[in-house]
Amino acid sequence: MKIQKTIKLNREKDSWLYEISNSIIEPKKLLKFxxxxxxPKYYDPKSKKIFPFRVPYSFALRMKKKDPEDPLLLQVITNNQEFLNNSQFNHDPVKERKDIVLPGxxxxxxxxxxxxxxxxxxxxCRYCFRKHFPYEKNKGNKKNWMKILNYINQNIQxxxxxxxxxxxxxxxDHELLWVITSLSKIKHIKRLRIHTRLPVVIPNRITSDLCQIFFxxxxxxxxxxxxxxxxxxxKxxxxxxxxxxxxxxxxxxxxxxxxKINDNASVLAELSNVLCKNNIIPYYLHILDKVKGxxxxxxxxxxxxxxxxxxMKMVSGFLVPRLVLDDGSKNHKSIII
Incomplete structure (x- = not known):
């Protein structure tokens, strides 16, 4: 295939992997940084048993030093409140486990x-709605990928x-090339949507090779x-x-x-304007999924x-994201509230 000839190893490809391997994995180390x-109120060694701690330096560099209320810090730092029990919060808040048809x-x-x-x-991120998801039963390996591709191919709807x-x-990149090439051969598949936070926390993930694959x-x-x-x-x-x-x-x-992070119209207005400047359409603003902790x-x-x-009084209508609450409904992706 023509596209395969243009994929080659380079230092750019390796840089994002290096950043991941050298991420901060201890809350104390981030606080010291x-x-x-x-x-110390943010640190509780037991919380790592609930959900591992991981923050790339490229994201930490955007945090304000000496500010315990920094909005980026608050998204990732451990908190004693993760141990609070609330009957409204559970391990599968959007009821997605019932929709697993194959591993992954x-x-x-x-x-x-x-x-x-x-x-x-x-x-x-400490608020992750999949922090308790059974990933061990849904491994991302070639064997499972082949089964998934077969399922997609057989379901023409x-x-x-x-x-x-x-x-x-x-x-x-070579794995994504294989996946995207395989999907493109299935005639009834027209769109590929990729939900990701990786380019945000490590911008180097967007390699020239990856962009070429997309193009x-x-x-x-x-x-x-x-x-x-x-x-x-x-930048x-x-x-x-x-x-x-x-x-x-x-x-x-x-x-x-x-x-305490973005529950403010002024902050969201600034976010929408910066997103627009960067060619991104504000799509959804999610009410928190009630995952335990x-x-x-x-x-x-x-x-x-x-x-x-x-x-809505601060920005143009197309810059107002849809406010949604996912209730796990079979018939609706989300409820507009």
Missing amino acids: LCLEKY LLHKYKDRVLWMLKTNCAIN LNEVILSGGDPLMAK NSTLKIIIVTHINHPQEIN ELSDSLLKLKESNVILLNQSVLLK TSHFLVSNEKARSIISDL
Whole structure:
């Protein structure tokens, strides 16, 4: 195939893998990096048993030093409140485990499937709705991938595949080339949607090879980034987003409404404007999925409605993301509230 001849090893390809392997995996180390050793309330060694700690340096560099309320820090730092028990919070808040049809494949909606291509992430956000997902039973390996491709090929009502995880861009470029090439051979698949946070936390993940794969694909490629706060967007990320735009990739963004992080119309207005500047359409603003251990992030539905109402007065209508609450319904992706 023509595209395979253009894929070659280079230092650019290796840089993002190096960043992942050298991520911060201890809360104390991150706090020390930010000159916050005198704020031990955020650190609890037991919380790593609930959910591992991982933050790439490229993301940590965007945090403000000596600021214990930094909005990027609060998304990733451990918190004693993760141990609070609340009957409304559980291990499967969007009821997706019932939709697993094969290891790594969820089929909830008639015309699309969600493929958990990789089960790990470059960063572990403490509010993650899949922090208790049984990844050990849904491994992203070639054997399972072949079964998934066969399932997709046999279900002709499908027209879209969503790559998720973990983070699908944890797959190396040659793996993504194989997946995308395989999907493009299935006539009824028209679109490939990729939900990822990796380019946000490690912009170097957007390699020239990856952009070429996207550009040459016959599928319509949509990348849904996960950006919660304007502070997450720096020059390196802007440059990577431009490379994606020039590769004919449609860019959307989904955010999670998080207490003390972005539960403010002014912050969301700034985020929408910065997203627009970077060719990204604000797509969804999610009410927090009630996964066990995340109650300290919850913003009430009433406050969420009020925030959106204020946001509509600050930015153009196309810059207002849809406020959604996923209830795990079989017939609806989400409920607009």
